[in-house]
Amino acid sequence: METRLDREGFKYWCSDLPYPNRLIVKHPNTGGGLALIWKKDVKMDLINYTVHHFLVRVVEEDGFVWFLTCFYGWSEYNSQAKSWALLNHLRSFVEGSWSCISDFNAILSSSEKLSRQPTQSRIMDDFREALELNNLADLGYQGYPFTWNNKGPGEANMKERLDQAVATGDWRDEFSLTTVTHLSSHASDHLPIILQT
Template identity: 60%
Template sequence: MKLLSWNCQGLGNPWTVRSLRKLVKDQAPKVCFLMETRLDKEGYDKHCKEVHFQNKLIVKRPNSGGGLALLWSKEVNLDVINYTDNHILAKMVEEDGFVWYLTCFYGWPDASQKQKSWALLKHLSTFVQGPWMCIGDFNTILHSSEKQSSHPPPYKQMDDFREALDLCNLVDMGFNGYPFTWNNKRPGIANTRERLDRAVANLEWRVKFPTSTLIHLFSHASDHSPLLLQTSDEGGLRNRGVQSFKFEEKWLLWEECEKIVAEAWSKDWRAPTSLANTKEKIGHCGAELLAWGSSRTHPNAKEIKRLQKHVEQLSVGVMTEESKAEFLVASKKLDDLFLKQEIYWAQRSRVNWLKHGDRNTKFFHSKAS
């Protein structure tokens, strides 16, 4: 099973939602835990309706920030036990009947309230009987090596965090990937990077899932890195059949598409009847579109990977005013490619219409007229 955990820092804008959909599509998690969504259930249903999970729990108090969301697929046997603004506790049942407890955790960010995090963690341990795993943004570090900054690490917070984990018999699970999960993206000596997000588990859970791995992913849409927990090896290939020609909605995002159609349609085939002439025009138009659009049909996976790597390198490198500006430009290009990719896959999943946002294009003016 795969579990995605991400402090997304707001799901009310298409930039972040597209990144979330991209993560879900690429990683195929069965469970997804989101923090700082800033959306209630109505807002989530409005902005994230294309994030397809059959089950969800949205936690959000009126007129407040924060917000949690737990999403899971229909094949996952998950029962929510309790929740607050800072946690969701659930009982998980595997296919073989094995029962374990999942805590999705969001620690208090303010230094003056850190003790509330550890009090909550200790309280949750009283509900657990057996294997237990906690994942999320704990909003503090465990070791001094988990902070890169001109400011000293918070030794008192670290000691309190270690004590809470010891009392709950929880151990850090380690990770694969870049060592820090949060970057304030400020240039020069003001830049700070920390490992605030993690997964911890007790001995019973680790014995059951000895090959489990935690990977630090990357997203340009948040200061926090998404975490991907995989409890076991998963594989399998999707069979792909032969594809027939079809007009790609994504082509409409290129201005030259209109020119290709106009030039192809303007040719006079001198057919014996108007109907025959129209059929010739349609056939020629389709052939011209196919020749022009063949290099634009499939989402540009290589360019997406190249930009993702470039943006990630800018994020993990030394942050300067120049690199920050370059990061924003590259992130915008990456988001545009995500949009084109979404249209491609939406058309293939038989979505009748995909709202592209407030984009001032000739296509949408013509559709509205």
């Protein structure tokens, strides 16, 4: 998940959560960062990380092995190629089924945006191409269609579905009952999303 909390903030605000395992990395010189929290009984090994991702290997109780990437894409349009280069690079570490849950900071189609400012088709094409190149497909969602709101007034308001979960076909076959739900948020400009397998 994207977070503004550092390790001390997590310790203070999230100590009551039933997730004793935590990875937290802060983006230098900004308020943002990434956090991954999980239950004690989940077998998960960190492969690598940067301020833009965590890549972990998960082993299910039945021995099924899959890879999870928590991803935070570059938000500036002129830097988004870095997001797709990182995604392509991460694929080289994945041996088998793969799922990414992410703030990609990009949309797949114009229907994922509500704004007076249209998104350039090249940006959407680049995102679709990066997913296709890595055999990743959108897992869909339940709930409100937009996960980010700039909270601008009137015509300056912009809403987009920037946060998504995607996966390879073999991952989707293994977890065929998966749901992705957009939850509500009162404080953040992003809605949290939950991936349930």
